[in-house]
Amino acid sequence: xxxxxxxxxDFALHALRRSEPGLCGRPVxxxxxxxxxxxxxxxxREARGVAPGLAVTLAMSRCPGIVLRPRDPGAEVEAHRLLxxxxxxxxPRVESTGPGCCTVDLRGADPARSEALMGLRAAELAGxxxxxxxxxxxxxxxxxxxxxxxxxxxxxxxxxxxxAPLPLLFADPTPGQEEILRGWGxxxxxxxxxxxxxxxxxxxxxxxxxxxxxxxxxxxxxLRLAEPARSFxxxxxxxxxxxxxxxxxxxxxxxxxxxxxxxxxxxxVAEKLSLTLLLEDExxxxxxxxxxxxxxxxxxxxxxxxxxxxxxxTAARVAGVRLVAAPARPQERQEGLFDAGLRxxxxxxENLARVAAIVGDDRVGTxxxxxxxxxDAFTMERPAEAVAPPAEAQVHPARGPVLRRxxxxxxxxxxxxxxxxxxxxAGRLEGRVCAALGPxxxxxxxxxxxxxxxxxxxxxxxxxxVYQVTCTADGWSVEGMxx
Amino acid sequence: xxxxxxxxxxxxxxxxxxxxxxPRRPGGGPAAAVRSxxxxxxxxxxxxxxxxxxxxxxxxxxxTVIARLLGAAQDARQRVALIDGADGFAPxxxxxxxxxxxxxxxxRAPGEAFSAADILVRDGNYAAVVLDLRGCAExxxxxTPASTWYRLQRAAEGGCVxxxxxxxxxLVPAVPWRLVLETPFSLADAxxxxxxxxxxxxxxxxxxxxxxxEALAG
Numbered sequence: 001x002x003x004x005x006x007x008x009x010d011f012a013l014h015a016l017r018r019s020e021p022g023l024c025g026r027p028v029x030x031x032x033x034x035x036x037x038x039x040x041x042x043x044x045r046e047a048r049g050v051a052p053g054l055a056v057t058l059a060m061s062r063c064p065g066i067v068l069r070p071r072d073p074g075a076e077v078e079a080h081r082l083l084x085x086x087x088x089x090x091x092p093r094v095e096s097t098g099p100g101c102c103t104v105d106l107r108g109a110d111p112a113r114s115e116a117l118m119g120l121r122a123a124e125l126a127g128x129x130x131x132x133x134x135x136x137x138x139x140x141x142x143x144x145x146x147x148x149x150x151x152x153x154x155x156x157x158x159x160x161x162x163x164a165p166l167p168l169l170f171a172d173p174t175p176g177q178e179e180i181l182r183g184w185g186x187x188x189x190x191x192x193x194x195x196x197x198x199x200x201x202x203x204x205x206x207x208x209x210x211x212x213x214x215x216x217x218x219x220x221x222x223l224r225l226a227e228p229a230r231s232f233x234x235x236x237x238x239x240x241x242x243x244x245x246x247x248x249x250x251x252x253x254x255x256x257x258x259x260x261x262x263x264x265x266x267x268x269v270a271e272k273l274s275l276t277l278l279l280e281d282e283x284x285x286x287x288x289x290x291x292x293x294x295x296x297x298x299x300x301x302x303x304x305x306x307x308x309x310x311x312x313x314t315a316a317r318v319a320g321v322r323l324v325a326a327p328a329r330p331q332e333r334q335e336g337l338f339d340a341g342l343r344x345x346x347x348x349x350e351n352l353a354r355v356a357a358i359v360g361d362d363r364v365g366t367x368x369x370x371x372x373x374x375x376d377a378f379t380m381e382r383p384a385e386a387v388a389p390p391a392e393a394q395v396h397p398a399r400g401p402v403l404r405r406x407x408x409x410x411x412x413x414x415x416x417x418x419x420x421x422x423x424x425x426a427g428r429l430e431g432r433v434c435a436a437l438g439p440x441x442x443x444x445x446x447x448x449x450x451x452x453x454x455x456x457x458x459x460x461x462x463x464x465x466v467y468q469v470t471c472t473a474d475g476w477s478v479e480g481m482x483x
Numbered sequence: 484x485x486x487x488x489x490x491x492x493x494x495x496x497x498x499x500x501x502x503x504x505x506p507r508r509p510g511g512g513p514a515a516a517v518r519s520x521x522x523x524x525x526x527x528x529x530x531x532x533x534x535x536x537x538x539x540x541x542x543x544x545x546x547t548v549i550a551r552l553l554g555a556a557q558d559a560r561q562r563v564a565l566i567d568g569a570d571g572f573a574p575x576x577x578x579x580x581x582x583x584x585x586x587x588x589x590x591r592a593p594g595e596a597f598s599a600a601d602i603l604v605r606d607g608n609y610a611a612v613v614l615d616l617r618g619c620a621e622x623x624x625x626x627t628p629a630s631t632w633y634r635l636q637r638a639a640e641g642g643c644v645x646x647x648x649x650x651x652x653x654l655v656p657a658v659p660w661r662l663v664l665e666t667p668f669s670l671a672d673a674x675x676x677x678x679x680x681x682x683x684x685x686x687x688x689x690x691x692x693x694x695x696x697e698a699l700a701g
Contacts (some may be wrong), residue, residue: 092605093601108602225634227637230637230640267606329642344608347607347608348606348608351605355599355603359589359590359599363590364587365586365587367585367587369574369579369582375575377575384583387561387583387584389560390557391578398550398676399673399674399677399680401544401680402547402577403576404545404571404618406571435669437670459670461541464540464667465541466672480571481542483538483541483542483543483544483668
């Protein structure tokens with residue numbers, strides 16, 4: 001799986017419900033439009049007998065006691081930030097696709113771990129009032145289809161059998177296309193993709209080809225990456241101002257859930273919390289808490305905040321609240337007195353695995369030169385957990401500029417004068433040699449297959465630059481630049 | 484049981500003698516161990532910032548800077564990541580001891596290098612991340628969207644890692660520090676001690692921006 005989509009169905013409704021304690025467990029519906037044109041847009045499960053699109057008056061008669069509310073943009077922003085924070089705990093490349101929907105580039109991440117994390121995040125967000133649906137697949141589109149079908153997590157391992165029974169509406173056909181396909185007796189994605197793509201294109205044009213590709217889940221696109229949170233803070237204005245402590249607790253818990261996830265996604269924990277109560281008389285009450293143990297544990301934070309708030313008496317009503325967490329790197333292991341080990345081993349190995357998935361397992365690690373005179377002989381090994389203390393000074397310290405290799409070496413034609421390189425002729429490096437050092441002759445492994453022999457020169461070109469050229473049985477080549 | 488002041492003092496003296504520690508620089512970033520660069524940057528690579536080092540001439544010394552940085556990081560027992568855009572690093576050129584703390588990423592294309600940098604800069608276990616883009620096709624690098632660089636800068640700002648970007652021409656938009664290596668080596672330098680070679684490196688500061696004091700939480 002290469003992409004994951006985290007989506008919250010009926011996002012605006014759930015965002016509103018999680019911001020108001022009184023709406024929990026009650027029939028609620030969102031309303032759009034004015035007067036007689038007002039219609040329900042999203043409806044909670046508790047509202048029996050009503051559905052989106054219904055007129056408000058009809059809804060009130062069918063479901064007495066239903067709470068009708070307009071959308072709350074502030075609550076939606078806060079809920080979307082929580083969703084985004086959850087996405088950043090999966091991988092650093094995240095797109096904020098739309099309200100209540102994020103797409104995550106999972107390439108390089110461990111699939112089993114990603115699946116487990118998605119399940120964990122779904123449970124956490126459900127507890128925070130956002131019923132998350134997470135889907136994963138080979139393309140962003142396939143992942144979004146999976147998210148629409150998930151409960152709460154669905155990984156698409158066999159796209160063909162997953163897509164086949166899905167209704168055609170998943171591929172978002174235009175009304176005209178839908179009518180044509182209904183006339184052909186096609187009602188599912190599988191039925192559409194069973195037709196040849198070229199034939200569909202011939203009959204329905206380029207739009208038909210795009211529809212076919214969407215039906216096959218093949219549509220690729222470049223993600224518009226979102227920036228992870230840089231400040232770990234949350235703020236809310238109460239309208240009207242509040243007098244009791246319960247609304248404060250409720251809002252602070254919601255803030256804590258989001259800020260803790262943002263910290264975890266960025267690899268931080270909180271070492272300090274700063275609480276500000278903005279009062280109606282335009283003064284404020286501020287308090288800073290140094291946490292007994294730095295962490296991103298919501299319950300721990302709430303214990304600290306609750307025990308303080310229970311003792312607070314303010315001169316005026318509370319018009320707003322702000323919570324700021326000071327980030328710090330987690331201390332994952334006990335360091336020895338003279339040890340210089342990893343600060344966060346889990347993150348170190350996980351990130352190396354991600355990089356290895358991008359460049360290849362054999363192209364990441366710590367290089368270890370092999371004990372041979374063969375040029376450029378080394379192996380790649382697993383990096384050490386601790387940085388060793390410096391070795392004693394070398395008997396023969398390094399000399400001269402450092403070689404930067406060209407891999408593979410550049411083939412070159414060398415014109416020699418009195419046995420010394422006098423001119424290089426090749427596509428990438430041409431010119432007169434103004435000075436040459438060498439030759440250094442080496443050979444080895446002559447007793448086994450893979451024998452090598454090379455004559456090496458260092459040459460300074462008239463136009464600038466010092467290069468290392470080598471003559472082997474295959475001819476001359478430029479090994480690199482002394483840089 | 485509280486120890487006597489004499490005992491504590493003796494223990495401190497013993498530890499200081501057996502485990503001498505190098506003085507920390509005020510900035511806290513890793514030293515490049517190249518005098519001209521450290522002088523230009525005010526003591527070392529600035530942590531939480533990008534520094535662009537442009538090798539404007541062939542044999543300008545960019546690879547020597549990497550070798551010196553590895554040595555200095557080893558002395559300070561810090562970890563370094565080298566993201567090698569064109570796979571040009573030669574491990575045999577650096578003493579084996581100075582490689583143990585190195586994580587080398589051998590990329591085939593700039594896209595791989597940017598993806599790897601995006602991950603490693605956020606890691607938190609590295610004192611320095613070197614993104615070496617020399618040898619990568621210029622026209623490909625020029626097509627890199629500015630948002631990629633801004634994203635890398637934002638990622639670096641979130642932590643305490645110093646990011647050194649090596650290029651052959653100015654490339655990074657709005658980079659706080661841009662230094663240009665303009666003095667090419669000659670064959671006469673081949674026999675000199677590497678420390679002396681590094682001291683010969685000439686650097687021109689094209690852009691400098693002393694880091695502002697700002698809280699991590701912004």
